[in-house]
Amino acid sequence: MLKKKEKYNVAVVGATGAVGNEMLTILEEREFPVDTLRLFASERSEGKVLHFKGKEIAVETLKEDSFNGVDIALFSAGAERSKIWAPIAVRSGCVVIDNSSQWRMDPEVPLVVPEVNAYDLKWHKGIIANPNCSTIQMVVVLKPIHDVAKIKRVVVTTFQSVSGTGKRAMDELLQQTVDLLNFRDIKIQVYPHQIAFNVLPHIDKFLDNGYTKEEMKMVNETKKIMGDYSIKVTATTVRVPVFRGHSESVNIETERKITADEVREILKKAPGVVVIDNPEKNEYPLPIYASGKDEVFVGRIREDESIEKGINMWIVADNLRKGAALNAIQIAEELIKML
Ligand SMILES: NC(=O)c1ccc[n+]([C@@H]2O[C@H](COP(=O)([O-])OP(=O)(O)OC[C@H]3O[C@@H](n4cnc5c(N)ncnc54)[C@H](OP(=O)(O)O)[C@@H]3O)[C@@H](O)[C@H]2O)c1
Structure with a gap:
């Protein structure tokens, strides 16, 4: 489970997509306390270089041990990927904030818009769902x-x-x-x-x-x-x-x-x-x-x-911002505020 730190190891799954790309921008804009940042996408994007805070980061494909050492994983790679990889990420000890529809209606998973129900974050069990944009x-x-x-x-x-x-x-x-x-x-x-x-x-x-x-x-x-x-x-x-x-x-x-x-x-x-x-x-x-x-x-x-x-x-x-990437990062900000 997430422990209080000065900076957090963050992963973005689906980093090359429309939402993933926006996540990188927002993490940087809001000065989210990122220690290391790992970027994941499909095999099509393996090795592609993305930029974060002036540094180049190569995109990786997902493996069983990809989430070792990661504190917060932001998922934006579709429901099929979330279904498989979110539980693996949680087992590795990280908190998943998922943009897909996969977990939204699961009674074990809070569905959160910080301005409305940040209090629901208290009962998460590793996965937090980001609602549909509309x-x-x-x-x-x-x-x-x-x-x-x-x-x-x-x-x-x-x-x-x-x-x-x-x-x-x-x-x-x-x-x-x-x-x-x-x-x-x-x-x-x-x-x-x-x-x-x-x-x-x-x-x-x-x-x-x-x-x-x-x-x-x-x-x-x-x-x-x-x-x-x-x-x-x-x-x-x-x-x-x-x-x-x-x-x-x-x-x-x-x-x-x-x-x-x-x-x-x-x-x-x-x-x-x-x-x-x-x-x-x-x-x-x-x-x-x-x-x-x-x-x-x-x-x-x-x-x-x-x-x-x-x-x-x-x-x-x-x-792409309040409907997806921003809301997910606001959730992460609330989570670390609660520690
Ligand atoms: N767009 C929105 O306004 C919005 C709003 C709320 C929620 N969402 C949700 O956010 C998610 C992403 O949406 P998007 O609009 O950003 O879609 P997108 O532009 O099509 O991006 C999809 C991302 O998923 C990656 N991906 C595909 N297959 C993968 C695999 N096997 N392993 C790892 N990564 C894989 C893609 O990598 P490649 O580039 O390598 O293909 C890409 O980075 C979806 O679940 C969507 O429902 C989107």
């Missing part, structure tokens, strides 16, 4: 409202950028855009349809209930993080041709009547939240401005005129 940005905004007015129901529609699918999807959007603008045929490899100049109401696999896995992640993870299984959630998740930053239209119904002004005041004081809500000046959150930022941005706050106690909001955040 869920993270939504609960950061919902929790302070829930504390005051108790949320009964959430209806969310997402507008998710292609970086949420990883590096290959970003390359595909760029390539399709260039090809279409040059009247060339396009290649469709990552998504089931063209993504450039299009909108896909389909993220992850379809399930028997007609929802997608991504939609059910939002439903189930929201309840676990908020620690309230009475909240009803329904979601429609949509992929849009945006490179970075997820946007969400969120409607909530509360037990106690709350005005739009009250919501704005609550959110102005909420940790990790920035209110941008000046419609008269055309000011509201936009993914192009949220990109590269740490906060969750919220605007278009208004009362839902179709029900007695309802609020509509527009929530935007950088999916």
Whole structure:
């Protein structure tokens, strides 16, 4: 188990990917107390050199003894890899913070957004799960409202950028855009349809209930993080041709009547939240401005005129930062603060 030290030996699994790359940047930016840093990816990347604090670090492939001496392992290499390697890492004595969906709903694994439920870190048994990107940005905004007015129901529609699918999807959007603008045929490899100049109401696999896995992640993870299984959630998740930053239209119904002004005041004081809500000046959150930022941005706050106690909001955040790498590193920061 993690012991208090001045600096920690850290591993990033999936270091060459979209989230892994962001993790290296954030570890450096936030001056996380790193002693040694080991970087892992697939065989395709073995020997590739990445940079951290001006030093070159060669990427390795995973082996049974890879985690010996590692204190904290940040996983961002997909659920299949997490399933196999996270227990091996824990047996080697390190704490795993996992970005994949593999452990999120496991009752033995805390699912944590530090602004919402840092207290759940106390009962971890070696693995801590980082929630789905769309869920993270939504609960950061919902929790302070829930504390005051108790949320009964959430209806969310997402507008998710292609970086949420990883590096290959970003390359595909760029390539399709260039090809279409040059009247060339396009290649469709990552998504089931063209993504450039299009909108896909389909993220992850379809399930028997007609929802997608991504939609059910939002439903189930929201309840676990908020620690309230009475909240009803329904979601429609949509992929849009945006490179970075997820946007969400969120409607909530509360037990106690709350005005739009009250919501704005609550959110102005909420940790990790920035209110941008000046419609008269055309000011509201936009993914192009949220990109590269740490906060969750919220605007278009208004009362839902179709029900007695309802609020509509527009929530935007950088999916690679708060939706993944930043949240994982904030968890690591909380963990070492607790020692
Ligand atoms: N993108 C987001 O906004 C986001 C948000 C929340 C959670 N997540 C989760 O984070 C994880 C990574 O997502 P991403 O978007 O960064 O994907 P990505 O860009 O496709 O990166 C995947 C990473 O996994 C590595 N990898 C693949 N097979 C491996 C293996 N057999 N052994 C070791 N490493 C292997 C890849 O290495 P190579 O470069 O060598 O192939 C790469 O470093 C996924 O579980 C995803 O669901 C992503």
